[in-house]
Amino acid sequence: ECGRNYLPGEGVIHTSNHKACLDTKTGHAFCCATRHKGETEEKAMLAKFKQMPLERQLFISFVSVSSILLLVTMGIMLYVDITRQLRSMDDTIRSSAAYIAQLETVERGYPDPAVSRQLDSLSENVKDLNVIVIYNTSGLRFYHTDRQQSGETFVEGEEVPILEGSEPYITTGYSTYGSQRRAFHAVENDQGEIIGFVMTSIFTSDIWEQNRV
Numbered sequence: 001e002c003g004r005n006y007l008p009g010e011g012v013i014h015t016s017n018h019k020a021c022l023d024t025k026t027g028h029a030f031c032c033a034t035r036h037k038g039e040t041e042e043k044a045m046l047a048k049f050k051q052m053p054l055e056r057q058l059f060i061s062f063v064s065v066s067s068i069l070l071l072v073t074m075g076i077m078l079y080v081d082i083t084r085q086l087r088s089m090d091d092t093i094r095s096s097a098a099y100i101a102q103l104e105t106v107e108r109g110y111p112d113p114a115v116s117r118q119l120d121s122l123s124e125n126v127k128d129l130n131v132i133v134i135y136n137t138s139g140l141r142f143y144h145t146d147r148q149q150s151g152e153t154f155v156e157g158e159e160v161p162i163l164e165g166s167e168p169y170i171t172t173g174y175s176t177y178g179s180q181r182r183a184f185h186a187v188e189n190d191q192g193e194i195i196g197f198v199m200t201s202i203f204t205s206d207i208w209e210q211n212r213v
C-alpha cells in the first residue's frame with residue numbers, strides 16, 4: 001500500500017483502492033497515482049502548447065527565453081557592480097588607514113585635539129569611510145569616531161597580525177551597527193618600532209542598500 005516499506009525484489013503492488021510503486025534505491029513505496037497525475041498534467045500542458053498557432057508558440061518561446069536572458073544579465077551586472085564597489089571601498093579604507101598612520105602626532109603615540117578634529121572631518125567628508133579607530137600595542141584606544149554615528153567597534157584579535165609586523169590588510173568584522181570591511185595599518189615611531197595601529201572601516205550594509213532593486 002502507499003507509504004508501506006517493501007522488501008527488495010518487490011515491484012508494483014495492486015490493492016483494492018491504490019497502486020503502490022517501489023523506489024528501488026530506498027525500498028520505500030509511494031503512490032503511483034501522485035506521480036502519474038503530475039505526468040498527465042505536464043503532457044496536457046505540452047499538448048495544449050502544440051495545438052497553439054505557430055506564431056503564438058514562437059511568441060511564447062521568445063518571451064520565455066528573453067525573460068531568462070534578462071534575469072541572467074541583471075544578475076551578472078549586479079555581481080560585477082558590487083565587486084567593483086567592494087574594490088573601490090577597499091582602496092578607500094586602505095589609503096585612509098595609511099594616511100592616518102603617518103600623521104605626525106599619531107606617530108608620536110597620541111593624537112592631539114587638532115588631529116582628532118581632522119580625523120572627525122575626514123570621517124564625515126569621505127563618502128566611503130564610516131569608522132576610524134587608533135589603538136596602542138596594549139589595547140588602549142586613543143581615538144574612535146563619533147559612536148552615535150558609527151556605533152561601537154570591536155577588533156577582537158583581528159589586530160594581532162598587524163602588531164606582529166604584518167603588511168597592511170583588510171578583513172570583515174562586526175560592530176554594533178553590523179558587518180564592516182576593515183583596513184589595518186601599523187603605526188610606527190621614528191625608530192621604526194610598532195607602537196599601535198589604525199583601523200578604518202565601512203559598513204557593508206551600505207553596499208547592499210545602494211544596490212537594492
